[in-house]
Amino acid sequence: MRSKAVWRYDSAFMELCRPELTATPEQLDAHYWRCAIVDGAIIGVVELVVHQDTATLEKLFVDPNDMVSGVGRQLMCMAQRHAIASGASKIEIDADPGAVPFYEKLGAHCTGEVESESIPGRMLPKLILNLA
Template sequence: MMHRSKAHWGYDADFMAAARAVLQLSPLDFESERLVVFDDGVPQGLCKLGIEGEMAQVDKLFVAPEGMGRGVGRALMEWAIETARAAGAKRMEIEADPDAAPFYARMGAREIGRVPSEAIAGRTLPLMQIDLTDLARGGLRSI
């Protein structure tokens, strides 16, 4: 599903091959309480969250093409925000794909810089941050 989500944005075969290593989950990831899969009979999306002290990081957030525009990404972000807040995080960072940056901005993130891509040498990604203390509380739904 992560590969189909990334490929949806029109990346070529060379890019997808270079990104393959980053688009993996380990068996330990599936044992974590900080990985959630949005599933309505078929997996539609997933989010993996890291939390260290007051900082949370969206490590992975992918929505299957058939789930795009249907609230799957929003539900995953709401889960991430709620989970991070419950763990005491005050900020959340996201290394965003450039095509996903507008989505994260709608979720309350702002670009604070750029970071090197793990997969593609010379490519940089928007580094986005959400101040979890500024967002309106309530209205989050669990999945």
């Protein structure tokens, strides 16, 4: 939640996002997860789902204190390697608007918009990161 809050959303907005940002036991079992840990504390997490030739980035969050440390890039590299090894040719990303520049630096490009799962009517940038 702290990672999302860095974009200065109010508490009501953050509460609406909580269910989507919370990992369920089923997701932990079924999806690809990696954490970045420093001194016993989780400072970053990535969740990826692969369906045939397309991977979907479900979550990528980095502690606000570590956002410019390269942790996000390292987590994305792990996710990309897993996607490629699983046969995916691209990663789809429904991004927070504030995170778009990060994904573009990794080579992703915007392909349109998608409706937020948390807030009906709120549109989010849809990006594709080609892996080939």
